[in-house]
Every structure is written in C-alpha cells, then in structure tokens.
Amino acid sequence: MAQFSKLKKTMKIFAVVQAGLIALLVFMAVNFQTKLRLLHREHNFMQGVVFSFVVQLVLFYPIYRFAGKEAERDLALASNPSTAEINAIFKKKRFADVLKVSVFLFFLVFIIASPADPQALSIIYYSFVLTILTYLQCYNFAAKKLMPK
Numbered sequence: 001m002a003q004f005s006k007l008k009k010t011m012k013i014f015a016v017v018q019a020g021l022i023a024l025l026v027f028m029a030v031n032f033q034t035k036l037r038l039l040h041r042e043h044n045f046m047q048g049v050v051f052s053f054v055v056q057l058v059l060f061y062p063i064y065r066f067a068g069k070e071a072e073r074d075l076a077l078a079s080n081p082s083t084a085e086i087n088a089i090f091k092k093k094r095f096a097d098v099l100k101v102s103v104f105l106f107f108l109v110f111i112i113a114s115p116a117d118p119q120a121l122s123i124i125y126y127s128f129v130l131t132i133l134t135y136l137q138c139y140n141f142a143a144k145k146l147m148p149k
Contacts, residue, residue, distance in 0.1 A: 004078050004147055006074075006078065007078055007143055010074070010143075011139075011140050011144070014136045014139060015140065017136060018133055018136050018137065021129055021132060021133050021136075024129065025126070025129045025130075025133075028122075028126075028129075029049075029126070032045065032048070032118050032119075032121070032122040033045045035118040036119065036122075039118070041118075041119070044119040045119075045122070047119070048119050048123045048126065049122075049126065051123050052122075052123050052126035052127050052130060053130075055123075055127045055130075056127065056130045056131070056134060059131060059134070060134060063131065063134045063135050064134075064138045064142075066099070066135070066138075067135050067136075067138035067139040067141075067142055068138065068142040069092075069096075070093075070096055070139055070142075071139055071142035071146055072142070072146060073089050073092055073093060073096075074143065075143065075146050075147065076089055077089055103131070107124065107127070107128040107131075110124050111124050111125070111128075
C-alpha cells in the first residue's frame with residue numbers, strides 16, 4: 001500500500017482545497033447577495049444560484065468521466081509501469097493538463113468579458129468554483145473506488 005502514498009497525499013490536498021473553495025464560495029455568495037440587495041434586486045440572488053446548479057448538472061457527467069480517467073492514470077503510475085507505458089501515461093496527462101488550463105482560461109476570459117452586472121458575475125463565479133469542486137470530489141471518489149482495500 002506504500003505505492004499509493006502519493007495518491008493518498010493528493011487526495012488529502014484535494015480535500016483541504018475543497019474546504020477552502022467552499023469557504024470562498026460562501027464568502028463570495030454573501031458579497032454578491034449584498035451587492036444585489038443594494039441594487040434592490042434581491043430576487044436575482046436565488047436565480048443566479050439555481051442557474052449555476054443547472055450549469056453544474058449539465059457539466060457533471062463530463063467532469064465525472066474526466067476525473068475518473070485522471071484517477072485511473074495516477075493509479076497506473078503507482079503500479080510500476082514500463083517505460084513505454086509511462087510515456088503513454090504522461091502524454092495523456094499533458095493533454096488533460098492542457099484541457100484543465102483551457103477550462104480555467106475559458107472562465108477567466110468569460111469573467112473579464114462579462115458585464116459588471118453582479119448577477120452575471122455571480123453565475124460565472126459560482127459555476128467556476130463548482131466546476132473545480134466537482135472535479136476534485138469526483139477525482140477523490142474515483143481514486144478511492146479504484147484503490148485496492
């Protein structure tokens with residue numbers, strides 16, 4: 001089981017990051033709610049939250065599949081693969097890293113290009129943080145499921 005120590009460390013780091021992201025999500029939700037209240041648009045807060053959850057429902061399955069494949073690759077690395085297998089795994093990991101950076105840049109550009117409307121910004125922000133949280137939770141779930149007991 002010592003071969004999985006790096007994966008277990010990664011899972012612990014992901015758990016800590018999730019706690020931080022949840023705290024940040026709550027903090028920003030309070031800020032967005034305050035801004036909307038000052039604009040006399042309190043009803044828009046819940047609309048933004050609901051819309052963000054709908055976006056997450058649409059994105060859940062692709063994120064789940066992606067995180068599962070990432071966990072499988074990390075587990076394959078822990079089982080002493082051959083040099084050819086290591087090269088193939090790292091090629092797939094590079095593609096996955098490019099995909100993750102692309103999603104991050106997509107949200108970043110979306111936030112920069114969006115109007116200054118607090119409701120639009122809140123939907124984009126909630127969707128971004130929830131996407132990261134979903135990935136981290138799905139990765140941990142898949143890794144726990146795939147690791148031998």
